[in-house]
Amino acid sequence: MTAFHVRRPALALLALGTGIAALAPAIAADAPPVPHKVAFDRYSMTLDGKPLYVWSGSFHYWRLPSPDLWRDVLQKMKAAGFNAVEVYFHWGYHSPKRGVYDFTGIRDVDRLLDMARDAGIYVIARPGPYINAETDAGGFPNWLVATAGKPRSPSPDYTAAYREWMTQINRIIARHQVTDGRGTVLLYQVENEFYDDSPDGQRYLQDLEDEARADGITVPLFGNHNENFFEGLGALDLPGFDSYPLDFDCTRPARWNAVYDFSHEREKLTRWPLFFPEYQGGAFDVWGGPGYEACRKLTGPEFERVFYEATMASGSTMQNFYMTYGGINWGWLSSPGVYTSYDYGAALTASRQLTSKYDQQKLLGYLTQTVAPLARTDARAATAAENPRVRVTRRVNPNDGTQFYFLRHADASDTTSDATHLTLAQAAGKPLVVPQQPGTAIRLDGRDAKVLLADYALGAQRLAYSTSELLTHVRQDDRDVAVFYGRQGEDGETVLRFDAEPAVKVVAGQVASHWDAGTHTLRLNYRHDGLARVAITPKAGGALFVLLADNDAAVRFWRLDTAAGPLLLRGPHLARTAALSGGAVALAGDTDAATDLEVFAPRGTQAVTWNGLPVATTATPSGSLEGHLDGPAPVTLPALDTWRVHDAAPEIAPGFDDRAWQATDRTSTPNPYWNKALPILDSDDYGFHHGNVWYRGHFTATGKETGIRLSASLGVHLGNHGIFTAWLNGHFLGNNPSGSQQFPIDPAWLKKGADNVIAVLVDNHGHLQEEKNGAFREPRGLLSAVFAGATTAIHWRIQGNRGGEDLPDAARGPFNAGGLYGERMGWQMPAFADAAWATATLPRHTAQPGVEWYRTDFTLDLPKDQDVPIALRIHDDAPHRYRAVIFINGWQLGRYISDVGPQTDFELPPGLLNPNGKNTIAIAAWSTAQDGGLGQVSLVMQGNYRTSLRVAPVTAPVK
Numbered sequence: 001m002t003a004f005h006v007r008r009p010a011l012a013l014l015a016l017g018t019g020i021a022a023l024a025p026a027i028a029a030d031a032p033p034v035p036h037k038v039a040f041d042r043y044s045m046t047l048d049g050k051p052l053y054v055w056s057g058s059f060h061y062w063r064l065p066s067p068d069l070w071r072d073v074l075q076k077m078k079a080a081g082f083n084a085v086e087v088y089f090h091w092g093y094h095s096p097k098r099g100v101y102d103f104t105g106i107r108d109v110d111r112l113l114d115m116a117r118d119a120g121i122y123v124i125a126r127p128g129p130y131i132n133a134e135t136d137a138g139g140f141p142n143w144l145v146a147t148a149g150k151p152r153s154p155s156p157d158y159t160a161a162y163r164e165w166m167t168q169i170n171r172i173i174a175r176h177q178v179t180d181g182r183g184t185v186l187l188y189q190v191e192n193e194f195y196d197d198s199p200d201g202q203r204y205l206q207d208l209e210d211e212a213r214a215d216g217i218t219v220p221l222f223g224n225h226n227e228n229f230f231e232g233l234g235a236l237d238l239p240g241f242d243s244y245p246l247d248f249d250c251t252r253p254a255r256w257n258a259v260y261d262f263s264h265e266r267e268k269l270t271r272w273p274l275f276f277p278e279y280q281g282g283a284f285d286v287w288g289g290p291g292y293e294a295c296r297k298l299t300g301p302e303f304e305r306v307f308y309e310a311t312m313a314s315g316s317t318m319q320n321f322y323m324t325y326g327g328i329n330w331g332w333l334s335s336p337g338v339y340t341s342y343d344y345g346a347a348l349t350a351s352r353q354l355t356s357k358y359d360q361q362k363l364l365g366y367l368t369q370t371v372a373p374l375a376r377t378d379a380r381a382a383t384a385a386e387n388p389r390v391r392v393t394r395r396v397n398p399n400d401g402t403q404f405y406f407l408r409h410a411d412a413s414d415t416t417s418d419a420t421h422l423t424l425a426q427a428a429g430k431p432l433v434v435p436q437q438p439g440t441a442i443r444l445d446g447r448d449a450k451v452l453l454a455d456y457a458l459g460a461q462r463l464a465y466s467t468s469e470l471l472t473h474v475r476q477d478d479r480d481v482a483v484f485y486g487r488q489g490e491d492g493e494t495v496l497r498f499d500a501e502p503a504v505k506v507v508a509g510q511v512a513s514h515w516d517a518g519t520h521t522l523r524l525n526y527r528h529d530g531l532a533r534v535a536i537t538p539k540a541g542g543a544l545f546v547l548l549a550d551n552d553a554a555v556r557f558w559r560l561d562t563a564a565g566p567l568l569l570r571g572p573h574l575a576r577t578a579a580l581s582g583g584a585v586a587l588a589g590d591t592d593a594a595t596d597l598e599v600f601a602p603r604g605t606q607a608v609t610w611n612g613l614p615v616a617t618t619a620t621p622s623g624s625l626e627g628h629l630d631g632p633a634p635v636t637l638p639a640l641d642t643w644r645v646h647d648a649a650p651e652i653a654p655g656f657d658d659r660a661w662q663a664t665d666r667t668s669t670p671n672p673y674w675n676k677a678l679p680i681l682d683s684d685d686y687g688f689h690h691g692n693v694w695y696r697g698h699f700t701a702t703g704k705e706t707g708i709r710l711s712a713s714l715g716v717h718l719g720n721h722g723i724f725t726a727w728l729n730g731h732f733l734g735n736n737p738s739g740s741q742q743f744p745i746d747p748a749w750l751k752k753g754a755d756n757v758i759a760v761l762v763d764n765h766g767h768l769q770e771e772k773n774g775a776f777r778e779p780r781g782l783l784s785a786v787f788a789g790a791t792t793a794i795h796w797r798i799q800g801n802r803g804g805e806d807l808p809d810a811a812r813g814p815f816n817a818g819g820l821y822g823e824r825m826g827w828q829m830p831a832f833a834d835a836a837w838a839t840a841t842l843p844r845h846t847a848q849p850g851v852e853w854y855r856t857d858f859t860l861d862l863p864k865d866q867d868v869p870i871a872l873r874i875h876d877d878a879p880h881r882y883r884a885v886i887f888i889n890g891w892q893l894g895r896y897i898s899d900v901g902p903q904t905d906f907e908l909p910p911g912l913l914n915p916n917g918k919n920t921i922a923i924a925a926w927s928t929a930q931d932g933g934l935g936q937v938s939l940v941m942q943g944n945y946r947t948s949l950r951v952a953p954v955t956a957p958v959k
């Protein structure tokens with residue numbers, strides 16, 4: 001189906017398309033601010049003059065409405081070697097009404113930025129005002145719909161509107177900048193993928209830049225505007241390129257496009273590093289799509305290795321992956337086209353779990369943060385690989401001569417297994433063909449890529465080269481501990497230089513060593529298989545401990561930087577934080593099963609604690625400490641056997657009292673998009689921007705009405721999955737998505753000369769992103785209603801979410817509420833008394849179109865030190881025609897369309913879910929035809945971890 005095959009012209013183009021500022025230790029909240037100088041040159045950013053390799057991931061706090069889980073995501077990112085997080089700030093999420101802004105609770109971005117500081121991770125701030133991001137109106141607030149000014153331009157209307165937002169968000173961001181040492185905000189993005197370089201476009205961008213500076217932003221301003229705004233009015237400090245080389249079609253996850261070589265762009269950037277504010281980290285999926293596991297497969301570890309290493313090979317030192325944690329389009333946050341989950345097939349799932357993509361990110365992330373010379377390299381010619389299927393790219397650090405060899409298949413999508421030798425350039429002497437060990441080779445097995453190092457100062461030692469990849473190395477006292485890795489079963493060769501032959505002891509595994517007195521090199525040969533260990537004692541003093549891992553063993557290592565130096569850990573599922581003092585190591589992290597814990601720490605370290613509890617350890621021949629960690633206790637979830645049910649669309653009945661509803665009597669609107677007939681029916685004009693909206697039209701029948709043509713606009717993008725259902729005097733007329741349909745009227749339904757009522761329930765699928773021409777202003781709801789056979793006038797009334805823009809529940813905010821009867825009555829709330837409702841069991845099938853609400857309670861008592869991601873699952877044996885809105889404890893966490901899909905499992909984040917007490921589920925099920933109802937509903941455990949993470953309940957009204 002073509003709808004899934006999203007091609008975005010602006011992106012398609014790109015689809016073609018010493019001493020480092022090391023791993024930042026966490027900054028203590030009470031530490032005095034230390035200002036830093038943030039700059040850049042043509043190689044990289046610099047922090048206080050030191051090159052910084054920016055390895056960053058995107059995360060949207062507004063897609064995870066439980067602040068303690070922000071810390072979880074930030075710690076998981078930091079643990080994988082990300083030194084930065086890129087954050088969109090969402091104007092509409094904070095502003096339900098003109099002049100009203102909320103930065104408290106789940107919107108407390110000060111708290112988010114403090115958490116980033118505490119986690120020791122830089123922030124790349126992207127406050128818009130426009131953000132795109134597959135969110136409603138691309139992040140514009142919905143009250144902006146009812147303004148006339150051209151969006152993303154210097155029009156006075158629009159300028160006055162965005163200034164409200166920018167001044168507020170800028171002031172918050174300004175409190176957290178690296179430049180004055182109060183936080184970790186490193187960069188600030190102006191607008192988003194803005195390509196209008198007309199005089200107006202330039203003026204607009206310049207205005208935003210001036211505003212940012214006036215509001216106290218002192219970090220560099222950048223754009224993701226590709227080749228625009230390099231100079232002239234509106235020029236940015238730092239340009240950036242967005243690239244989604246595999247685009248967004250997850251239906252064929254094995255399909256790859258070519259690797260676009262950015263070295264051309266690299267050469268054009270004479271003053272700037274090559275920066276990718278968005279490089280593909282996954283893909284969004286669409287209603288009716290294949291589901292996020294397909295997207296994760298499309299953009300899996302092989303993709304990460306091949307494509308991310310290709311960006312490094314082109315000389316980029318700044319990469320952000322969109323997304324690293326995608327999250328949840330809870331409430332009505334999504335733009336038309338995308339569904340509740342915004343998992344994105346990212347490295348971290350929507351339920352915050354680590355995937356094999358996370359593991360691969362970590363392998364590369366650790367390299368970028370360990371090997372300082374990688375932040376400053378020039379392209380240099382490489383001798384072609386012996387095997388022509390293999391492509392070699394070489395880069396060299398001009399200051400210290402460290403060489404980087406990037407290997408991949410010439411045709412990136414090649415799946416053959418190829419062996420080759422590699423010719424290394426040598427500063428002195430003739431080129432060296434490696435591996436030297438006869439009968440061995442470097443292998444590229446299918447869609448694989450490798451970054452190999454040569455002439456590298458590895459701590460106090462000297463690496464000649466390795467055909468294994470370097471994960472990381474740490475210096476503890478006078479010992480360097482290094483971890484190299486390769487694919488299971490492949491050969492590796494690591495060669496080190498020493499003045500004289502060192503003592504070599506193989507502590508574990510099969511490693512052959514060979515001293516070459518002529519070249520003063522020690523050669524280690526081995527096969528990557530589990531974990532081998534070699535202790536090397538140079539004559540000149542000091543020590544080197546080499547760990548040779550296969551990929552699976554490598555990803556069990558964690559590097560944690562503390563104020564007292566780096567630690568290396570092996571074993572647990574996740575290592576979040578470490579502190580080192582007075583011979584004691586305090587570690588915090590997660591286990592998914594019982595595991596060994598090995599700690600490489602400075603000499604004299606004796607005591608180890610894990611999540612606050614002592615761990616009994618013994619000293620190992622590797623010079624490490626070894627202990628044991630428990631896994632999580634098993635957990636069982638309650639069954640959801642009994643439900644309460646209530647009929648929930650009294651609006652259908654002709655006698656329903658709608659006198660308190662707003663009359664749709666407006667005859668003018670500032671919205672230039674309303675070019676339809678009067679009266680204006682656009683729900684946005686009446687302050688109802690999200691979710692379901694009811695219309696009731698009264699008319700005095702002449703008896704000649706033979707049909708009615710109803711037209712609606714509900715949000716068409718990447719498929720048409722909005723819907724409306726209509727009734728006449730309680731008789732079902734039918735349903736239709738966005739569009740127009742004439743429904744026949746049975747004359748027997750009409751009450752001639754009396755009041756008749758058409759009731760229409762619409763499902764607003766969100767506002768379009770602002771691609772161009774004010775598209776986000778496209779009307780929502782009914783457009784027109786015209787009788788056949790008569791010209792009878794209809795007087796409409798409208799009702800959406802309670803209060804419209806004046807939210808009765810500001811804690812959950814503008815996107816949580818729609819206009820269903822039950823929502824207006826508070827049936828989603830935990831304290832609502834449903835004892836008078838009928839009991840029901842699920843699944844339940846209905847033959848009457850309409851709305852029913854279902855409620856049930858359940859109690860959890862999960863161990864306090866466990867993180868158990870739980871989802872609510874709806875299962876239908878066969879598709880039925882109904883759509884459900886799912887609430888947990890008053891939070892709208894899912895929209896399910898039985899006959900569209902694909903999502904069946906809806907994350908219930910801790911903090912909203914109470915892991916130690918009562919929880920209430922409420923589901924509004926709207927049967928849009930005669931075969932509706934509600935399927936089987938159950939709780940599913942997505943994972944189970946013993947953890948240091950603690951999650952406070954998010955406070956919000958209960959009734």
Ligand code: GAL
Nearest residue numbers: 131132133134192193242284
């Ligand atoms: C980019 C845009 C992002 C997001 C992404 C696709 O073009 O800047 O906000 O929409 O595409 O997920």
